[in-house]
Amino acid sequence: MPSKITAVLCLVPLIGTTIAWKSEGHLIVSRIAYEKLQKENPQALAKATNLLQYATQKNPSLNSAEGDYPFVESSTFADTIKFRGGAWQSDWHFVDTPFLDQGDDISQYPDFKFNPENITTAIQGIASWINQDSDYQNNFVYQTMMPKMENDEKYGQSYALRLLIHYLGDIHQPLHCLSRVDQQYPVGDRGGNMFPVPNHYEAKNLHSVWDSVVYEFHVNDKLVSISQQIIFQPYTSETWDKIGSSVQTLMSNNAIKPSEYKNFDVFNWAQDTFEQGNPAYTGVTENEKVPDAYVSKEQPVAERQLVLGGYRLAYLIETLFGSSRVAEEASLFLY
Ligand SMILES: [Zn+2]
Numbered sequence: 001m002p003s004k005i006t007a008v009l010c011l012v013p014l015i016g017t018t019i020a021w022k023s024e025g026h027l028i029v030s031r032i033a034y035e036k037l038q039k040e041n042p043q044a045l046a047k048a049t050n051l052l053q054y055a056t057q058k059n060p061s062l063n064s065a066e067g068d069y070p071f072v073e074s075s076t077f078a079d080t081i082k083f084r085g086g087a088w089q090s091d092w093h094f095v096d097t098p099f100l101d102q103g104d105d106i107s108q109y110p111d112f113k114f115n116p117e118n119i120t121t122a123i124q125g126i127a128s129w130i131n132q133d134s135d136y137q138n139n140f141v142y143q144t145m146m147p148k149m150e151n152d153e154k155y156g157q158s159y160a161l162r163l164l165i166h167y168l169g170d171i172h173q174p175l176h177c178l179s180r181v182d183q184q185y186p187v188g189d190r191g192g193n194m195f196p197v198p199n200h201y202e203a204k205n206l207h208s209v210w211d212s213v214v215y216e217f218h219v220n221d222k223l224v225s226i227s228q229q230i231i232f233q234p235y236t237s238e239t240w241d242k243i244g245s246s247v248q249t250l251m252s253n254n255a256i257k258p259s260e261y262k263n264f265d266v267f268n269w270a271q272d273t274f275e276q277g278n279p280a281y282t283g284v285t286e287n288e289k290v291p292d293a294y295v296s297k298e299q300p301v302a303e304r305q306l307v308l309g310g311y312r313l314a315y316l317i318e319t320l321f322g323s324s325r326v327a328e329e330a331s332l333f334l335y
Pocket of ligand 1: 078079093166170
């Protein structure tokens with residue numbers, strides 16, 4: 001019979017934060033940025049990490065998912081807090097650009113509402129705040145967050161940096177940058193959230209299918225062997241290394257040109273992602289199993305988006321925190 005102590009020890013791993021498979025995309029994007037920065041601009045990475053640690057030093061219970069690798073581990077924070085009092089930033093994870101799949105005009109759908117406080121303007125607002133642009137206090141992000149941050153400017157920046165790392169992942173998920181609008185969905189289908197598919201690996205709609213990198217994180221051992229088990233955060237050195245080798249493979253399989261990631265044109269990023277999202281509605285039917293042909297066609301698209309997001313995140317961090325201080329000019333690019 002196990003002693004009481006053994007029973008308690010057996011329970012210990014369950015106390016950590018369980019990372020659902022949907023989080024893996026974010027952990028991959030931030031890890032790609034981490035690897036790139038570590039190699040090319042470790043000072044910028046160290047400065048960004050210092051800023052992240054300000055909030056956890058002030059409030060140690062802020063995020064139980066963060067341990068030795070906060071830059072990567074904090075990438076899931078923006079989702080975690082949605083259900084724990086952080087719903088005020090739920091609309092900042094996406095932009096509902098209308099996708100008129102029946103070739104209509106948006107003026108035919110007066111009930112469709114576009115929210116200007118979305119992922120594009122949220123990314124700009126946070127970057128502007130961290131960069132201390134002259135008008136950063138006029139931004140809705142700053143104005144929404146500061147009262148919630150005990151009016152501690154640095155605590156707010158530290159918190160906002162967590163959101164920025166997460167949003168750089170979301171803005172590259174094709175179904176985070178569009179909403180299909182047609183006769184059936186006159187107010188939009190919320191990026192495929194209203195497109196039901198039979199439950200497969202916990203994905204019950206088209207949006208979730210894409211959140212899982214088109215089922216990548218369940219059946220495919222080439223990318224993430226970690227998906228076969230429950231991953232706890234903070235990482236152990238073993239899980240850190242395991243994800244690291246998966247990420248290296250992903251990066252070598254997807255070449256990204258400097259011209260693609262060395263820019264801050266957030267609206268253009270969202271437009272690119274929107275265009276990736278249009279074909280996501282082709283070759284798949286509501287309430288029917290997602291065909292294998294769809295999966296094999298779209299998985300590489302989703303994978304490449306992860307790498308592109310990681311590279312753009314690295315460049316943004318390098319710009320905001322790097323010693324070369326391109327940041328002095330960053331506001332020119334951001335607006
Ligand atoms: Zn999100």
